[in-house]
Amino acid sequence: SALVHGKEADWSMGDDAPPAFLSTLPRTLWDYCKQRFAQVTNPPIDPLRETHVMSLEVRLPATAAAPGGIVLPGPILTQGEFTDLAAQFGPVQTVDFSLPANTGVPGARGAVAQCSSTPLGGNARPGLFLLSDRGIGPERATLPALLATAALWKSMVRDGFSDVPLVVETAQAFDTHHIALLVAAGASAVVPHLMEQLAEAEEPGGMMKVRDAIYAGLRKVLARMGVSTLASYRNSYLFEIVGLSEDLCTEFFEDAADFAGQKSLDDLLADYLRLHKQAFSRVGEDMPDAGLYRFRKGAELHANSPEVVRRLHAHVKAPDAGKYPAFEELADGNGGVVFLRDLLETVASMPVPIEEVESAESILKRFSTQAMSLGSLSPEAHRTLALAMNRLGGKSNTGEGGEDPALWVNEPEAANKIKQVASGRFGVTSDYLVHAQELEIKMAQGSKPGEGGQLPARKVTPYIARIRHAVPGTPLISPPPHHDIYSIEDLAQLIHDLRAVNPRARIGVKLVSGAGVGIIAAGVAKAGADVITISGHNGGTGSSPLTSIKNTGLPWEIGLRETHETLVRAGLRSRLSLRVDGGLKFSRDILIGAILGADEFGFGTASLLAIGCVMARQCHLNTCPVGIATQDETLRARFSGKPEMVIAYFRALADEIRKKLAALGANSLTELKGAYDCLRPRSPNYAETPALALESNMDFRIAPQQVPGLHASLSEAHAPQDDFESDLRTVSIRNSDRSIGAALSGELARSRAAGRVSIPGIVKEFQGSAGQSFGAFLGSGIDFKLEGEANDYVAKGLSGGTIAITAGTGASRRGDVLAGNTVLYGATSGQLFVAGRAGERFAIRNSGALAVVEGVGQHGCEY
Ligand code: SF4
Structure with a gap:
C-alpha cells in the first residue's frame, strides 16, 4: 500500500490474533510495544488538517563542516543520504549489533553487553554513533534493533554523549511503528537499508513513496499523543510494553509504561535466533505467511477462526x-x-x-x-x-x-x-x-x-x-x-x-x-x-x-x-x-x-x-x-x-x-x-x-447503587409544556448561565415529535455575558438575541435555530470579540450573526448552518 498509494494500508475487523506475549510463535520486540494515546486529559492533534503545527524535522548539532548545524526533514535516511551525512560528522563510531548465529543466547547476551557500554574509539569524542545490523546474513544473527537502541542510548546518556547523534542502520525497520519506537527510544535517525533495497527493487523511486507514507504515519503517531514535533517525541519512551519480564523492562525500558509478563531477555533473544534460523533456512524461498493479519491454516491463531x-x-x-x-x-x-x-x-x-x-x-x-x-x-x-x-x-x-x-x-x-x-x-x-x-x-x-x-x-x-x-x-x-x-x-x-x-x-x-x-x-x-x-x-x-x-x-x-x-x-x-x-x-x-x-x-x-x-x-x-x-x-x-x-x-x-x-x-x-x-x-x-495477579487485600465487590435522583429531578424540571411562548422581556444573563437554550430545544423537539406543539416561533432576548454553550443545539423556530458577549461553544450543534449577538450601543469601531472559541462546532442547520469577531476553531464541522461574523481566529471553517 505504501508503494502503490503512498499511504499506510487500511484494514478492518480489528485484531483478533493473540498479542505477542500470548502467542506461541516467536514474535518481534516491536509487537510487545504499543503506542500511547491521549484521551480526555489532553487532545490529540489532527495530523491531516493541522499539519502546519507539526514537524518531523531532526536538528543535528553543529560540526566543523556545518557550523550552523544540519536539519533533516525527517528521521528516515537512505543509504546515500547517510553516507553524505557521515562525511560531515566524523569520526563515526560504529556499534555492530549483529552476532555469530552459532553462539546462541550467550552470544546474544554478549552483544547486548557490548551495546550497553559506549565505545569511545580511542580518545576522540565521536561525531556520530552508528548502530548497525548490516552484518546480518546466514552466519550472523541480530539483536532486536529496539533493544540495541535502548541499550546504547542509555549508555550514551550515562557517559555524557547525549548530544551526539545516534543513527540506527537496520534491516528490521519496515513500517511506521518500527521507526516511531526507535525514535522514542533515542534514535536521531534511521537507515532502513533492507526496506530501501526492497522498495527500490519493486519500483525505482519506491523508497521515496514509502518514506512519504511512513512520515504521514509518524505524524499520526505523534498526534495521537498530542505531540507536535518529532524533537519532543525523541527519547520520550511514549509507548507501553505488555508481557515482557519486570527485569527486562527495568533494565532497558524503565521510562515506558509496562504491564509485565514472563518473557525474559533470554526468551526474547532465543526467539530472535529462531526467527533468524527460519529466515535463512529457506534462501530463495518466500517466508511462510505467519497469519498475523488473516487466518492461515497452521499459522497464528485467530479468535474469529473459520470454525x-x-x-x-x-x-x-x-x-x-x-x-x-x-x-x-x-x-x-x-x-x-x-x-x-x-x-x-x-x-x-x-x-x-x-x-x-x-x-x-x-x-x-x-x-x-x-x-x-x-x-x-x-x-x-x-x-x-x-x-x-x-x-x-x-x-x-x-x-x-x-x-x-x-x-x-x-x-x-x-x-x-x-x-x-x-x-x-x-x-x-x-x-x-x-x-x-x-x-x-x-x-x-x-x-x-x-x-x-x-x-x-x-x-x-x-x-x-x-x-x-x-x-x-x-x-x-x-x-x-x-x-x-x-x-x-x-x-x-x-x-x-x-x-x-x-x-x-x-x-x-x-x-x-x-x-x-x-x-x-x-x-x-x-x-x-x-x-x-x-x-x-x-x-x-x-x-x-x-x-x-x-x-x-x-x-x-x-x-x-x-x-x-x-x-x-x-x-x-x-x-x-x-x-x-x-x-x-x-x-x-x-x-x-x-x-x-x-x-x-x-x-x-x-x-x-x-x-x-x-x-x-x-x-x-x-x-x-x-x-x-x-x-x-x-x-x-x-x-x-x-x-x-x-x-x-x-x-x-x-x-x-x-x-x-x-x-x-x-x-x-x-x-x-x-x-x-x-x-x-x-x-x-x-x-x-503479573498482569493476572488478582490477589488484593481490598474488597472490590461493590454493588452499583445508581443515583436515580439526578435524572428524575432534571426530567421534572423540564416537564412537557403545552405551549412555548416568546418572552419579550430582556433577560439578564451571566457567564455562569451555561447551555442556555439546550433544554428548551430538547423539550421543543420532544413536543413536536409527540405532536403536541405547533408554534410560529419563540424569541428570547438576553443582555450580558453568556456562559459556555450559549444556544447549543438550538432547534428550528427559536430565535436568540444577545446584547453583550458569549463564552466558548456558542451555537454548538446548532439545529435550525437563529442566534444574533451584538455589542449594542457599546460596540467599538475596531470590532469587538463577541464570541469565544469553537463556535458552531458540529452545527447542521440554522443561522448565526455576530456583529463582531469570534475566537479560534470557528464553525469546525459545520455542515449546513449560515454564519455571518466580522472575523475569526485560527482554524476557522475547517472540515
Ligand atoms: S463479511 Fe464481515 S468482515 Fe467481511 S466485509 Fe462483510 S462485514 Fe466485513
Missing part, C-alpha cells in the same frame, strides 16, 4: 439445543490462547438452583451492540441489529454516522437506543439527541485510539451523505479530538449540554484500555457520566490504518480491572455503570468481564457474525460479500441477516450465562463483580503472569 464462524452460523440459522454448546466449546481453550482471559478460568462453588439465578431478560438488558455506523454498515444490517436488540430488551448503538430521522417517526422499533456523539458530529441534531435513551460520547475507539473514524469515499452514497449532512463521494474522516473537548472540564461541559437537551438519557463516555485509564475514568465519573465503556485494543472496525489496529491499546482485561479498582478506591464506583467491549463472544467472556468489574457488555464482531459475516475483512473496501459492510446496491441485495438470528445468539448466550452462574453459586452477574476469588489461572504455567 468459530461456522459453528455460530450453524446455530443462528437453525437454532437447536445441540448447536450452541458446540459453539461455546470453542471458548474453552480448544483454539488455544488468544486473549488474556484465556489464561483464566472460573472456580465452581456451591451451586445454586438455576431458578434463583437472574433471568435471561435481566441479563439481556446488559447487552448492547457496539457502535457501528450507518455508512460503515449497510442500512439493512444496521436496521436488523437495532430491531433485534430492541426485541431482546438490550440496546443497539448508532455509531458515529447519525440515524435516519424517518425511523423515529415511522419505525421506532428499529431506532437505536444508544446514539453516539463522536468528533465528526455527523447527524447530531437536537432531534437526534432527544430520541436516545443513552448518549455515548466517543472519546476513543479500540482499533485506533487517538484517531477519528473514517468512512471511505465509495461508501458515502447520496443516502449516507444525507444522513450525515455531507457531500456524496467524499471521504469522511472525523477529527481525532472533539474540538469542544480539550480537557476534563470541557468533557463535563459537553455532558452538561447533552443532559440539558435530553435529561432522560444516560450519558456514556467511551474510553480505550491503556496506561492510566483508571485515573481518566475517575475524572470522567466526576464529570458526570452515567456509563463508562472500556474498549479493548481488539475492537472491530469498518476501516482503520493497519498499524493502528495492531499497535495501539491494551487488552480490556487490564483496563477494566484498573478502572473498576480505581473507581472503588475513589468512592466513585457506585455512581455509574461500567460497560466492556472488545471481542466478547462466549459466556466465559461475560463472566470474567463481570468479575473484573463490568456491569454491561458490548458486542461488535459477534453481532455481525450473527447476521452472516464471514470474516472476509473487506469492510473498508465496500465489497462485503454478504451485504453487511457495504453500500453497493448489488451486494446489499445479498444480505440475508434476520433479527431472529441475533436473537437466537444472544438468548442462547444468556441461557448459558445463567447455567454458569448457577454452577458458580452466584445469583447474578452483579454478585460476581470484584469477586476475584472466583478466578484462577487455567494452568500453573500462567500463575506467574
